[in-house]
Amino acid sequence: GNSVTQMEGPVTLSEEAFLTINCTYTATGYPSLFWYVQYPGEGLQLLLKATKADDKGSNKGFEATYRKETTSFHLEKGSVQVSDSAVYFCALSNAGGTSYGKLTFGQGTILTVHP
Amino acid sequence: DTEVTQTPKHLVMGMTNKKSLKCEQHMGHRAMYWYKQKAKKPPELMFVYSYEKLSINESVPSRFSPECPNSSLLNLHLHALQPEDSALYLCASSFDLPYEQYFGPGTRLTVT
Numbered sequence: 001g002n003s004v005t006q007m008e009g010p011v012t013l014s015e016e017a018f019l020t021i022n023c024t025y026t027a028t029g030y031p032s033l034f035w036y037v038q039y040p041g042e043g044l045q046l047l048l049k050a051t052k053a054d055d056k057g058s059n060k061g062f063e064a065t066y067r068k069e070t071t072s073f074h075l076e077k078g079s080v081q082v083s084d085s086a087v088y089f090c091a092l093s094n095a096g097g098t099s100y101g102k103l104t105f106g107q108g109t110i111l112t113v114h115p
Numbered sequence: 116d117t118e119v120t121q122t123p124k125h126l127v128m129g130m131t132n133k134k135s136l137k138c139e140q141h142m143g144h145r146a147m148y149w150y151k152q153k154a155k156k157p158p159e160l161m162f163v164y165s166y167e168k169l170s171i172n173e174s175v176p177s178r179f180s181p182e183c184p185n186s187s188l189l190n191l192h193l194h195a196l197q198p199e200d201s202a203l204y205l206c207a208s209s210f211d212l213p214y215e216q217y218f219g220p221g222t223r224l225t226v227t
Binding site: 021032034036042043044045046050062071087088092093095100101102103105107110 | 119121146155156157158160165169171201203205207212213214215217218219221222224
């Protein structure tokens with residue numbers, strides 16, 4: 001079946017530091033990959049997506065590249081801000097098989113950015 | 116516009132109450148979802164509606180009853196809940212299966 005593994009958290013950074021949150025996946029076929037962000041007390045927001053190998057998703061300074069050879073979709077940002085403090089979820093969606101229509105989530109990574 | 120709205124924002128109910136959660140989207144999406152999320156955990160899928168028909172039920176207890184009256188609206192009827200059902204209930208929608216999902220802000224449910 002499908003699975004998503006995210007780096008262990010929590011992650012604590014100083015403002016303007018470089019961020020990487022690792023995400024690797026297991027899936028059959030050609031899944032679509034997503035990063036969602038959840039701010040305290042809110043729902044999930046779609047941060048970025050990639051639907052095929054070598055696609056780069058980007059939004060609000062965040063980037064992630066769909067690497068099929070390493071089955072990875074690592075999230076990066078060059079300079080984090082205090083307002084980026086949130087929980088980040090990596091997820092995949094598969095167009096076929098028994099998981100059709102379902103999002104498979106990683107366990108989430110809590111990011112805290114200090115001034 | 117990628118907005119999914121949910122009401123109420125907060126709900127406190129006793130174990131014998133009946134209540135409903137409401138979700139609405141006006142993006143023309145044909146798939147709608149209910150999730151349950153416990154603190155510090157990823158959302159857990161409960162139900163999926165596709166073209167107003169129940170497509171997936173993740174073996175959810177019958178005290179949760181979904182309803183999709185039309186393509187824009189999704190309800191979750193609650194009856195005889197348990198304290199362990201206290202959680203954030205999230206609604207989501209997508210253009211179709213298996214496109215990216217857009218989530219609402221959630222309903223924080225407390226069962227006393």
